[in-house]
Amino acid sequence: MLKIDNLVKQYPGFELNCSLETEDGRITGLIGPNGAGKSTLFKSVLQLVYPQKGTIELFGKNITDLTTEDRERIGTVLSDSGFSQYLTVADAGRILKSFYSRFDEAEFSRLCRQLQLDESKKILDLSTGMRAKLKVIAAITHQADFLILDEPTAGLDVLAREDVLNMLRDYMEEKPDRSILISSHISSDLETLCDDFYLIDNGRIILHEETDRLLSDYAIIKTDVSGYEKLDRKYLLKRRKESWGYSCLTDQKAYYAENFPDAVIEKSGIDELITLMIKGENV
Amino acid sequence: MKGLLVKDIMILKGQAKSLLLVLICGLFMSFTFEPTTVIAYLTIVAAMTASGTIGYDEFDHGYSFLFTLPFQRKTYVHEKYVLCIGFGLLCMLIGSAASALIILFRGGTEGLTEILPTAFMMTMIITVLMSMMIPLRVKYNSEKGKTILFVIYGVLLFSVFGFTAMLEKMGINVSGAMESFFTSINPYVLTAGLLAACLCILFVSVRISERIIEKKEY
Numbered sequence: 001m002l003k004i005d006n007l008v009k010q011y012p013g014f015e016l017n018c019s020l021e022t023e024d025g026r027i028t029g030l031i032g033p034n035g036a037g038k039s040t041l042f043k044s045v046l047q048l049v050y051p052q053k054g055t056i057e058l059f060g061k062n063i064t065d066l067t068t069e070d071r072e073r074i075g076t077v078l079s080d081s082g083f084s085q086y087l088t089v090a091d092a093g094r095i096l097k098s099f100y101s102r103f104d105e106a107e108f109s110r111l112c113r114q115l116q117l118d119e120s121k122k123i124l125d126l127s128t129g130m131r132a133k134l135k136v137i138a139a140i141t142h143q144a145d146f147l148i149l150d151e152p153t154a155g156l157d158v159l160a161r162e163d164v165l166n167m168l169r170d171y172m173e174e175k176p177d178r179s180i181l182i183s184s185h186i187s188s189d190l191e192t193l194c195d196d197f198y199l200i201d202n203g204r205i206i207l208h209e210e211t212d213r214l215l216s217d218y219a220i221i222k223t224d225v226s227g228y229e230k231l232d233r234k235y236l237l238k239r240r241k242e243s244w245g246y247s248c249l250t251d252q253k254a255y256y257a258e259n260f261p262d263a264v265i266e267k268s269g270i271d272e273l274i275t276l277m278i279k280g281e282n283v
Numbered sequence: 284m285k286g287l288l289v290k291d292i293m294i295l296k297g298q299a300k301s302l303l304l305v306l307i308c309g310l311f312m313s314f315t316f317e318p319t320t321v322i323a324y325l326t327i328v329a330a331m332t333a334s335g336t337i338g339y340d341e342f343d344h345g346y347s348f349l350f351t352l353p354f355q356r357k358t359y360v361h362e363k364y365v366l367c368i369g370f371g372l373l374c375m376l377i378g379s380a381a382s383a384l385i386i387l388f389r390g391g392t393e394g395l396t397e398i399l400p401t402a403f404m405m406t407m408i409i410t411v412l413m414s415m416m417i418p419l420r421v422k423y424n425s426e427k428g429k430t431i432l433f434v435i436y437g438v439l440l441f442s443v444f445g446f447t448a449m450l451e452k453m454g455i456n457v458s459g460a461m462e463s464f465f466t467s468i469n470p471y472v473l474t475a476g477l478l479a480a481c482l483c484i485l486f487v488s489v490r491i492s493e494r495i496i497e498k499k500e501y
Contacts, residue, residue: 046351049500071353081347084294084339091293099286099352 001146001179002045007054009040016040016051016203022146025176027168029190029197029211030183031270033278037203038183039079042150045181046076058146072100075144077135079151085124089117089134100142108141115163129160136164140171147171149182153189161186165193187270191215197270201278209251218268219253220276221260222246231260238280248283249276287354287362291336295370298332305332310381318385318394319401325378326405330371330413337363337420337428347501360492363417364485371409375402403474407481414488422495 002022009016016037022028030038043049045056047063056063059070083092089112097103112119115133123131136152147168153161172178184190190197191211199207209218223231224245235252249268250256257265266272295302305328313321340349350356379402386394415435420428447457465473 043347043501048347048350068353068355074351074353076348076351078344078348078351081344083348084290084345085343086297086339087290087293091296095286095290095293098289099354 001058002181003055003057004041004045005055005057007041007044007051007056009044009049009051011040014040014203016044018200018203018205019054020198020205020208022179022181024179025172026195027172027180027182027193029194030181030200031187031190031197031274032183032200033274036200038200039150040203041200042078042148042181042183045148046074072102072142073145075139075142075147077139077147077149077152079154082131082135083123083138086122088120088122089126090119092123092134092138093119096138096142102143104141104143108137111137111141111167128155129157132156133160133164133167136167140167145175145178147178147180147182149180151183151185153184153186161189165189168193187274190270199274199277207273207277213251214268214270214273217253218249218251218273219256220266220268220272221248221250221256222264222266223248227263231263232256233283236283238276239283240276240280247276247280249273249280284354284358284362284365286352287359288366291333291362291366294336294339295333302329302332305329306377309378310385313382313385317397318382318389319397321381321385322375322378322398322401323405325381326371326375326409327412329374330367330409333367333370334363334413334416334420336366337417341424344501350501356496357493360417360421360489360496363421363492364413364489367413367417368410371413372406375405375409378402407477410481410485414484418488418492418495421492421499 001024002020004018004020007016007018007020014035014037018037018041020028020030020041030041032038040049044051045058045063058066059073061070083095087095093105093108093112096108097105109119111117112134115130115137117126117130117134117137123134126134132152132155136149139147139149149168152168153164156164168180168182172180182190182194191214194211196208196210197214198205199209221231221236222242222245228239228246228248231248232255235250235255237249237251239246239248249272253265253267256263268276306325309321309324309328312324313319340346350359379398382398382401383395386392386398416428416432419432419435422428423431450457468476
Protein backbone atom coordinates (compact mmCIF):
# COMPACT_ATOMS: atom_id res chain seq x y z
CA MET A 1 0.00 0.00 0.00
CA LEU A 2 2.61 2.52 1.16
CA LYS A 3 6.32 2.19 0.48
CA ILE A 4 8.84 4.74 1.71
CA ASP A 5 12.33 4.22 0.44
CA ASN A 6 15.33 6.10 1.85
CA LEU A 7 13.34 9.21 2.56
CA VAL A 8 15.48 12.16 3.58
CA LYS A 9 14.07 15.39 4.93
CA GLN A 10 16.47 17.82 6.52
CA TYR A 11 15.80 20.72 8.85
CA PRO A 12 18.43 22.72 10.70
CA GLY A 13 19.57 20.39 13.47
CA PHE A 14 17.41 17.47 12.40
CA GLU A 15 17.39 14.89 9.64
CA LEU A 16 14.71 12.32 8.92
CA ASN A 17 16.24 9.40 7.05
CA CYS A 18 14.10 6.29 6.89
CA SER A 19 12.37 3.55 4.95
CA LEU A 20 9.01 2.06 5.86
CA GLU A 21 6.32 -0.12 4.34
CA THR A 22 2.69 -0.78 5.14
CA GLU A 23 1.05 -3.78 3.57
CA ASP A 24 -2.52 -4.26 2.40
CA GLY A 25 -4.87 -5.42 5.14
CA ARG A 26 -2.56 -4.43 7.96
CA ILE A 27 -2.35 -1.76 10.62
CA THR A 28 1.16 -0.44 11.07
CA GLY A 29 2.11 1.61 14.10
CA LEU A 30 4.76 4.29 14.21
CA ILE A 31 6.09 4.90 17.68
CA GLY A 32 8.81 7.06 19.12
CA PRO A 33 9.47 9.95 21.48
CA ASN A 34 8.45 13.55 20.77
CA GLY A 35 10.59 15.08 18.05
CA ALA A 36 11.62 11.68 16.68
CA GLY A 37 10.31 12.50 13.20
CA LYS A 38 6.85 10.89 13.19
CA SER A 39 5.00 14.00 12.10
CA THR A 40 7.64 14.87 9.50
CA LEU A 41 7.26 11.38 8.06
CA PHE A 42 3.47 11.71 7.97
CA LYS A 43 3.69 15.17 6.41
CA SER A 44 6.08 13.85 3.78
CA VAL A 45 3.58 11.16 2.80
CA LEU A 46 0.82 13.77 2.67
CA GLN A 47 3.02 16.11 0.62
CA LEU A 48 2.77 18.85 3.22
CA VAL A 49 6.56 18.97 3.26
CA TYR A 50 8.93 18.10 0.43
CA PRO A 51 11.71 15.60 1.12
CA GLN A 52 15.15 16.24 -0.33
CA LYS A 53 15.76 12.59 -1.27
CA GLY A 54 14.04 9.23 -1.49
CA THR A 55 10.78 7.97 -2.91
CA ILE A 56 7.32 7.50 -1.48
CA GLU A 57 4.89 5.22 -3.27
CA LEU A 58 1.21 4.93 -2.44
CA PHE A 59 -1.29 2.72 -4.30
CA GLY A 60 1.68 1.69 -6.50
CA LYS A 61 2.34 5.26 -7.67
CA ASN A 62 4.89 7.85 -6.73
CA ILE A 63 3.04 10.28 -4.46
CA THR A 64 3.90 13.19 -6.73
CA ASP A 65 1.88 11.43 -9.46
CA LEU A 66 -1.25 10.94 -7.34
CA THR A 67 -4.36 12.37 -8.96
CA THR A 68 -7.21 14.03 -7.10
CA GLU A 69 -9.11 10.72 -7.44
CA ASP A 70 -6.20 8.87 -5.83
CA ARG A 71 -6.14 11.39 -3.01
CA GLU A 72 -9.80 10.63 -2.34
CA ARG A 73 -8.61 7.17 -1.30
CA ILE A 74 -6.63 8.60 1.62
CA GLY A 75 -8.18 9.38 5.00
CA THR A 76 -6.19 11.61 7.32
CA VAL A 77 -6.13 12.55 10.97
CA LEU A 78 -3.56 15.10 12.08
CA SER A 79 -3.01 15.69 15.78
CA ASP A 80 -2.75 19.47 15.57
CA SER A 81 -4.97 20.32 12.63
CA GLY A 82 -8.50 19.80 11.42
CA PHE A 83 -11.54 21.61 10.12
CA SER A 84 -11.89 25.29 10.95
CA GLN A 85 -13.26 25.57 14.46
CA TYR A 86 -15.83 28.09 13.29
CA LEU A 87 -17.67 25.43 11.30
CA THR A 88 -20.33 23.17 12.73
CA VAL A 89 -20.15 19.38 12.63
CA ALA A 90 -22.88 19.41 9.96
CA ASP A 91 -20.81 21.90 7.91
CA ALA A 92 -17.89 19.47 8.07
CA GLY A 93 -20.21 16.78 6.66
CA ARG A 94 -21.31 19.07 3.81
CA ILE A 95 -17.70 19.92 3.00
CA LEU A 96 -16.69 16.26 2.95
CA LYS A 97 -19.64 15.52 0.67
CA SER A 98 -18.46 18.13 -1.80
CA PHE A 99 -14.86 16.87 -1.75
CA TYR A 100 -15.33 13.11 -1.80
CA SER A 101 -17.37 11.30 -4.43
CA ARG A 102 -17.70 8.24 -2.16
CA PHE A 103 -18.63 10.14 1.00
CA ASP A 104 -21.32 8.28 2.93
CA GLU A 105 -23.50 11.01 4.40
CA ALA A 106 -25.81 8.58 6.20
CA GLU A 107 -22.86 6.82 7.81
CA PHE A 108 -21.42 10.17 8.88
CA SER A 109 -24.68 11.10 10.62
CA ARG A 110 -25.05 7.61 12.10
CA LEU A 111 -21.57 7.73 13.62
CA CYS A 112 -22.19 11.26 14.92
CA ARG A 113 -25.36 10.05 16.63
CA GLN A 114 -23.68 6.92 17.95
CA LEU A 115 -20.83 8.94 19.46
CA GLN A 116 -23.15 11.69 20.72
CA LEU A 117 -21.68 14.34 18.43
CA ASP A 118 -24.22 17.12 18.08
CA GLU A 119 -24.17 18.08 14.38
CA SER A 120 -25.48 21.56 15.09
CA LYS A 121 -22.57 22.41 17.39
CA LYS A 122 -19.58 24.45 16.31
CA ILE A 123 -16.30 22.54 16.43
CA LEU A 124 -15.04 25.31 18.71
CA ASP A 125 -17.60 24.25 21.31
CA LEU A 126 -16.73 20.54 21.19
CA SER A 127 -14.59 18.89 23.86
CA THR A 128 -11.14 17.55 22.93
CA GLY A 129 -12.57 14.04 22.82
CA MET A 130 -15.44 15.02 20.57
CA ARG A 131 -13.11 16.82 18.18
CA ALA A 132 -10.87 13.76 18.00
CA LYS A 133 -13.90 11.58 17.23
CA LEU A 134 -15.00 13.97 14.49
CA LYS A 135 -11.55 13.79 12.89
CA VAL A 136 -11.70 10.01 12.77
CA ILE A 137 -15.29 10.01 11.48
CA ALA A 138 -14.21 12.41 8.72
CA ALA A 139 -11.33 10.11 7.80
CA ILE A 140 -13.32 6.88 7.58
CA THR A 141 -16.63 7.94 6.01
CA HIS A 142 -15.46 8.47 2.46
CA GLN A 143 -14.46 4.87 1.79
CA ALA A 144 -10.73 5.58 1.95
CA ASP A 145 -8.43 2.64 1.25
CA PHE A 146 -5.56 4.00 3.30
CA LEU A 147 -5.68 5.86 6.59
CA ILE A 148 -2.82 7.90 7.92
CA LEU A 149 -3.50 8.79 11.53
CA ASP A 150 -1.22 11.00 13.59
CA GLU A 151 -2.08 10.63 17.27
CA PRO A 152 -5.82 10.04 16.74
CA THR A 153 -6.32 9.18 20.42
CA ALA A 154 -4.23 11.99 21.93
CA GLY A 155 -5.92 13.67 24.87
CA LEU A 156 -8.80 11.19 25.03
CA ASP A 157 -10.08 9.45 28.12
CA VAL A 158 -10.19 5.67 28.16
CA LEU A 159 -13.83 5.44 26.97
CA ALA A 160 -13.36 7.86 24.09
CA ARG A 161 -10.19 6.01 23.10
CA GLU A 162 -12.09 2.77 22.99
CA ASP A 163 -14.73 4.39 20.74
CA VAL A 164 -12.06 5.58 18.33
CA LEU A 165 -10.26 2.23 18.28
CA ASN A 166 -13.52 0.41 17.68
CA MET A 167 -14.26 2.68 14.73
CA LEU A 168 -10.88 1.77 13.27
CA ARG A 169 -11.43 -1.95 13.84
CA ASP A 170 -14.84 -1.75 12.12
CA TYR A 171 -13.25 0.18 9.26
CA MET A 172 -10.68 -2.58 8.72
CA GLU A 173 -13.30 -5.33 8.94
CA GLU A 174 -15.41 -3.73 6.20
CA LYS A 175 -12.75 -4.27 3.54
CA PRO A 176 -9.84 -6.57 4.30
CA ASP A 177 -7.38 -4.93 1.89
CA ARG A 178 -7.50 -1.56 3.60
CA SER A 179 -4.48 -0.36 5.47
CA ILE A 180 -3.65 2.06 8.29
CA LEU A 181 -0.48 3.84 9.35
CA ILE A 182 -0.98 5.16 12.87
CA SER A 183 1.12 6.90 15.48
CA SER A 184 0.27 7.08 19.14
CA HIS A 185 1.87 7.72 22.47
CA ILE A 186 -0.47 5.28 24.13
CA SER A 187 1.19 1.92 23.92
CA SER A 188 -1.86 -0.11 24.90
CA ASP A 189 -3.73 1.32 21.89
CA LEU A 190 -1.03 0.12 19.54
CA GLU A 191 -0.59 -3.25 21.22
CA THR A 192 -4.24 -4.08 20.75
CA LEU A 193 -4.61 -2.53 17.28
CA CYS A 194 -1.43 -2.86 15.23
CA ASP A 195 -0.13 -5.85 13.31
CA ASP A 196 3.37 -4.45 13.22
CA PHE A 197 5.13 -1.30 14.25
CA TYR A 198 8.19 0.79 13.55
CA LEU A 199 10.17 2.48 16.30
CA ILE A 200 11.66 5.79 15.23
CA ASP A 201 14.19 7.86 17.11
CA ASN A 202 16.09 10.95 16.06
CA GLY A 203 14.87 10.59 12.47
CA ARG A 204 15.93 6.94 12.07
CA ILE A 205 13.92 3.72 12.20
CA ILE A 206 15.63 1.69 14.89
CA LEU A 207 13.27 -1.27 15.03
CA HIS A 208 10.56 -2.91 12.92
CA GLU A 209 8.72 -5.78 14.53
CA GLU A 210 5.47 -7.75 14.43
CA THR A 211 3.31 -6.91 17.44
CA ASP A 212 2.66 -10.63 18.14
CA ARG A 213 6.37 -11.28 18.25
CA LEU A 214 6.94 -8.31 20.51
CA LEU A 215 4.38 -9.60 22.97
CA SER A 216 5.51 -13.22 22.84
CA ASP A 217 9.30 -13.05 22.39
CA TYR A 218 10.50 -9.75 23.79
CA ALA A 219 11.24 -9.50 27.48
CA ILE A 220 13.08 -7.47 30.06
CA ILE A 221 15.64 -9.41 32.06
CA LYS A 222 16.40 -7.87 35.42
CA THR A 223 19.55 -8.96 37.13
CA ASP A 224 22.18 -7.81 39.56
CA VAL A 225 25.75 -7.19 38.41
CA SER A 226 27.00 -10.70 39.20
CA GLY A 227 23.97 -12.23 37.49
CA TYR A 228 24.58 -10.05 34.45
CA GLU A 229 28.17 -11.32 34.19
CA LYS A 230 26.88 -14.89 33.96
CA LEU A 231 24.21 -14.03 31.41
CA ASP A 232 24.62 -15.14 27.81
CA ARG A 233 24.58 -11.82 25.94
CA LYS A 234 24.05 -13.35 22.50
CA TYR A 235 20.37 -12.35 22.34
CA LEU A 236 20.47 -9.17 24.36
CA LEU A 237 19.54 -6.12 22.30
CA LYS A 238 20.11 -3.36 24.83
CA ARG A 239 20.96 -2.93 28.49
CA ARG A 240 20.47 -0.18 30.99
CA LYS A 241 22.33 0.30 34.24
CA GLU A 242 20.03 0.40 37.24
CA SER A 243 20.76 1.01 40.93
CA TRP A 244 20.42 -2.73 41.58
CA GLY A 245 22.14 -4.03 38.44
CA TYR A 246 20.93 -4.14 34.84
CA SER A 247 17.72 -4.18 32.83
CA CYS A 248 18.31 -5.97 29.55
CA LEU A 249 16.06 -6.21 26.52
CA THR A 250 15.91 -9.47 24.62
CA ASP A 251 13.88 -10.75 21.69
CA GLN A 252 14.45 -14.38 22.77
CA LYS A 253 12.44 -14.65 25.96
CA ALA A 254 12.12 -18.44 25.76
CA TYR A 255 15.90 -18.94 25.48
CA TYR A 256 16.58 -17.06 28.69
CA ALA A 257 13.63 -18.60 30.52
CA GLU A 258 14.97 -22.03 29.67
CA ASN A 259 18.68 -21.46 30.22
CA PHE A 260 18.63 -18.95 33.04
CA PRO A 261 15.77 -20.04 35.30
CA ASP A 262 17.01 -17.81 38.15
CA ALA A 263 16.82 -14.61 36.10
CA VAL A 264 13.84 -12.30 36.59
CA ILE A 265 12.20 -12.15 33.19
CA GLU A 266 9.33 -9.71 32.65
CA LYS A 267 7.12 -9.38 29.64
CA SER A 268 8.06 -6.37 27.54
CA GLY A 269 5.42 -3.93 26.45
CA ILE A 270 5.88 -1.13 23.96
CA ASP A 271 6.68 1.42 26.66
CA GLU A 272 9.53 -0.69 28.05
CA LEU A 273 10.72 -1.43 24.54
CA ILE A 274 10.88 2.27 23.66
CA THR A 275 12.66 3.12 26.89
CA LEU A 276 15.33 0.45 26.52
CA MET A 277 15.80 0.79 22.77
CA ILE A 278 16.30 4.54 23.03
CA LYS A 279 17.87 5.02 26.43
CA GLY A 280 19.67 1.70 26.69
CA GLU A 281 23.23 1.07 25.62
CA ASN A 282 24.47 -1.59 23.24
CA VAL A 283 25.57 -4.80 24.89
CA MET B 284 -12.86 23.73 -6.41
CA LYS B 285 -16.43 22.94 -5.42
CA GLY B 286 -15.38 21.60 -2.03
CA LEU B 287 -13.28 24.68 -1.30
CA LEU B 288 -16.11 26.98 -2.30
CA VAL B 289 -18.54 25.06 -0.10
CA LYS B 290 -16.08 25.34 2.80
CA ASP B 291 -15.72 29.10 2.37
CA ILE B 292 -19.46 29.62 1.92
CA MET B 293 -19.95 27.77 5.22
CA ILE B 294 -17.44 30.11 6.87
CA LEU B 295 -19.07 33.19 5.32
CA LYS B 296 -22.46 31.87 6.41
CA GLY B 297 -21.19 32.13 9.97
CA GLN B 298 -20.66 35.84 9.33
CA ALA B 299 -24.15 36.38 7.89
CA LYS B 300 -25.19 38.70 10.72
CA SER B 301 -22.14 40.95 10.25
CA LEU B 302 -22.71 41.00 6.48
CA LEU B 303 -26.35 41.96 6.99
CA LEU B 304 -25.20 44.81 9.22
CA VAL B 305 -22.81 45.92 6.47
CA LEU B 306 -25.70 45.94 3.98
CA ILE B 307 -27.86 48.03 6.32
CA CYS B 308 -24.97 50.48 6.89
CA GLY B 309 -24.46 50.68 3.12
CA LEU B 310 -28.11 51.46 2.52
CA PHE B 311 -28.08 54.08 5.27
CA MET B 312 -24.99 55.69 3.74
CA SER B 313 -26.69 55.77 0.34
CA PHE B 314 -29.64 57.66 1.73
CA THR B 315 -27.28 60.14 3.40
CA PHE B 316 -24.62 60.47 0.68
CA GLU B 317 -24.60 59.64 -3.02
CA PRO B 318 -26.77 56.61 -3.82
CA THR B 319 -23.86 55.00 -5.67
CA THR B 320 -21.83 54.97 -2.42
CA VAL B 321 -23.50 51.68 -1.53
CA ILE B 322 -21.98 50.03 -4.61
CA ALA B 323 -18.40 50.91 -3.66
CA TYR B 324 -18.96 50.15 0.02
CA LEU B 325 -20.57 46.76 -0.45
CA THR B 326 -18.13 45.63 -3.15
CA ILE B 327 -15.04 46.46 -1.10
CA VAL B 328 -16.39 45.06 2.17
CA ALA B 329 -17.52 41.85 0.44
CA ALA B 330 -14.18 41.23 -1.25
CA MET B 331 -12.28 41.96 1.97
CA THR B 332 -14.59 39.68 3.96
CA ALA B 333 -14.10 36.88 1.43
CA SER B 334 -10.31 37.30 1.56
CA GLY B 335 -10.63 36.88 5.33
CA THR B 336 -11.36 33.18 4.72
CA ILE B 337 -7.61 32.76 4.12
CA GLY B 338 -7.13 33.69 7.76
CA TYR B 339 -9.70 31.07 8.79
CA ASP B 340 -7.88 28.44 6.72
CA GLU B 341 -4.57 29.33 8.27
CA PHE B 342 -5.80 29.57 11.88
CA ASP B 343 -4.70 26.84 14.29
CA HIS B 344 -2.51 24.99 11.72
CA GLY B 345 -5.58 24.65 9.50
CA TYR B 346 -3.58 24.54 6.27
CA SER B 347 -2.03 21.18 7.20
CA PHE B 348 -5.38 19.40 7.25
CA LEU B 349 -6.82 21.43 4.39
CA PHE B 350 -4.04 20.39 2.02
CA THR B 351 -4.61 16.71 2.74
CA LEU B 352 -8.06 17.02 1.13
CA PRO B 353 -8.37 15.90 -2.49
CA PHE B 354 -7.53 18.95 -4.57
CA GLN B 355 -4.40 20.36 -6.16
CA ARG B 356 -2.66 23.22 -4.37
CA LYS B 357 -3.09 25.52 -7.36
CA THR B 358 -6.84 25.02 -7.05
CA TYR B 359 -6.69 26.59 -3.60
CA VAL B 360 -5.46 29.94 -4.90
CA HIS B 361 -7.74 29.79 -7.95
CA GLU B 362 -10.68 29.33 -5.61
CA LYS B 363 -9.63 32.34 -3.53
CA TYR B 364 -9.64 34.61 -6.60
CA VAL B 365 -13.01 33.23 -7.69
CA LEU B 366 -14.45 33.64 -4.21
CA CYS B 367 -13.09 37.12 -3.44
CA ILE B 368 -13.80 38.68 -6.83
CA GLY B 369 -17.02 36.69 -7.29
CA PHE B 370 -18.40 37.65 -3.88
CA GLY B 371 -17.34 41.24 -4.50
CA LEU B 372 -19.19 41.23 -7.83
CA LEU B 373 -22.28 39.65 -6.31
CA CYS B 374 -22.41 42.36 -3.66
CA MET B 375 -21.70 44.97 -6.36
CA LEU B 376 -24.83 43.77 -8.16
CA ILE B 377 -26.83 43.96 -4.93
CA GLY B 378 -25.40 47.43 -4.32
CA SER B 379 -26.23 48.51 -7.88
CA ALA B 380 -29.81 47.28 -7.51
CA ALA B 381 -30.11 49.01 -4.12
CA SER B 382 -28.62 52.18 -5.57
CA ALA B 383 -31.13 52.18 -8.46
CA LEU B 384 -34.03 51.61 -6.06
CA ILE B 385 -32.89 54.49 -3.84
CA ILE B 386 -32.63 56.82 -6.85
CA LEU B 387 -36.11 55.80 -8.04
CA PHE B 388 -37.46 56.05 -4.48
CA ARG B 389 -36.23 59.61 -4.32
CA GLY B 390 -38.44 60.25 -7.32
CA GLY B 391 -35.89 61.00 -10.01
CA THR B 392 -33.88 59.21 -12.64
CA GLU B 393 -30.89 61.51 -12.32
CA GLY B 394 -27.97 59.47 -11.12
CA LEU B 395 -29.05 56.22 -12.76
CA THR B 396 -26.39 56.74 -15.43
CA GLU B 397 -23.77 56.83 -12.68
CA ILE B 398 -24.45 53.25 -11.65
CA LEU B 399 -22.83 51.43 -14.58
CA PRO B 400 -19.52 53.38 -14.55
CA THR B 401 -19.32 53.04 -10.75
CA ALA B 402 -19.95 49.31 -10.97
CA PHE B 403 -17.30 48.96 -13.68
CA MET B 404 -14.75 50.95 -11.68
CA MET B 405 -15.43 48.89 -8.59
CA THR B 406 -14.99 45.67 -10.56
CA MET B 407 -11.55 46.81 -11.60
CA ILE B 408 -10.65 48.14 -8.17
CA ILE B 409 -11.46 44.86 -6.40
CA THR B 410 -9.66 42.89 -9.09
CA VAL B 411 -6.49 44.92 -8.53
CA LEU B 412 -6.99 44.95 -4.76
CA MET B 413 -7.39 41.17 -4.58
CA SER B 414 -4.52 40.68 -7.03
CA MET B 415 -2.30 42.44 -4.52
CA MET B 416 -3.84 40.98 -1.40
CA ILE B 417 -4.13 37.26 -2.18
CA PRO B 418 -0.45 36.52 -2.92
CA LEU B 419 0.57 38.43 0.21
CA ARG B 420 -1.93 36.66 2.44
CA VAL B 421 -0.96 33.28 1.03
CA LYS B 422 2.76 34.01 1.37
CA TYR B 423 2.72 35.47 4.85
CA ASN B 424 0.46 34.82 7.77
CA SER B 425 -2.74 36.80 7.85
CA GLU B 426 -1.59 39.66 10.09
CA LYS B 427 1.81 40.05 8.45
CA GLY B 428 0.18 39.99 5.01
CA LYS B 429 -2.24 42.76 6.01
CA THR B 430 0.59 44.89 7.42
CA ILE B 431 2.69 44.50 4.27
CA LEU B 432 -0.33 45.35 2.14
CA PHE B 433 -0.99 48.54 4.10
CA VAL B 434 2.67 49.50 3.77
CA ILE B 435 2.47 48.94 -0.01
CA TYR B 436 -0.71 51.04 -0.25
CA GLY B 437 0.96 53.74 1.85
CA VAL B 438 4.06 53.78 -0.33
CA LEU B 439 1.96 53.83 -3.52
CA LEU B 440 -0.25 56.67 -2.29
CA PHE B 441 2.71 58.64 -1.01
CA SER B 442 4.56 58.15 -4.31
CA VAL B 443 1.56 59.16 -6.44
CA PHE B 444 0.69 62.23 -4.35
CA GLY B 445 4.35 63.15 -3.88
CA PHE B 446 5.06 62.87 -7.60
CA THR B 447 1.93 64.87 -8.45
CA ALA B 448 2.81 67.59 -5.94
CA MET B 449 6.34 67.75 -7.32
CA LEU B 450 5.06 68.16 -10.89
CA GLU B 451 2.54 70.79 -9.76
CA LYS B 452 5.39 72.73 -8.09
CA MET B 453 7.26 72.59 -11.37
CA GLY B 454 4.27 74.33 -12.94
CA ILE B 455 2.76 71.27 -14.61
CA ASN B 456 -1.01 71.02 -14.24
CA VAL B 457 -1.23 67.25 -13.62
CA SER B 458 -4.99 66.98 -13.08
CA GLY B 459 -5.68 69.07 -16.15
CA ALA B 460 -3.24 67.02 -18.22
CA MET B 461 -4.81 63.78 -17.04
CA GLU B 462 -8.32 65.03 -17.72
CA SER B 463 -7.42 66.09 -21.23
CA PHE B 464 -5.63 62.77 -21.77
CA PHE B 465 -8.61 60.68 -20.71
CA THR B 466 -11.17 62.81 -22.57
CA SER B 467 -9.06 62.60 -25.72
CA ILE B 468 -9.30 58.79 -25.72
CA ASN B 469 -12.34 57.04 -27.11
CA PRO B 470 -14.27 55.83 -24.00
CA TYR B 471 -14.59 52.32 -25.43
CA VAL B 472 -10.84 52.15 -26.03
CA LEU B 473 -10.24 53.49 -22.52
CA THR B 474 -12.59 50.89 -21.03
CA ALA B 475 -10.99 48.07 -23.00
CA GLY B 476 -7.53 49.29 -22.04
CA LEU B 477 -8.36 49.42 -18.33
CA LEU B 478 -9.99 46.01 -18.53
CA ALA B 479 -6.95 44.55 -20.28
CA ALA B 480 -4.61 46.09 -17.70
CA CYS B 481 -6.72 44.60 -14.90
CA LEU B 482 -6.68 41.17 -16.50
CA CYS B 483 -2.90 41.35 -16.93
CA ILE B 484 -2.45 42.25 -13.26
CA LEU B 485 -4.81 39.42 -12.29
CA PHE B 486 -2.95 36.91 -14.48
CA VAL B 487 0.45 37.84 -13.01
CA SER B 488 -0.99 37.73 -9.49
CA VAL B 489 -2.49 34.25 -10.03
CA ARG B 490 0.82 32.92 -11.34
CA ILE B 491 2.68 34.37 -8.35
CA SER B 492 0.15 32.89 -5.90
CA GLU B 493 0.40 29.49 -7.60
CA ARG B 494 4.18 29.49 -7.21
CA ILE B 495 3.96 30.55 -3.56
CA ILE B 496 1.42 27.89 -2.61
CA GLU B 497 3.25 25.11 -4.44
CA LYS B 498 6.53 25.84 -2.69
CA LYS B 499 5.15 26.28 0.83
CA GLU B 500 5.55 23.60 3.46
CA TYR B 501 3.08 23.07 6.28
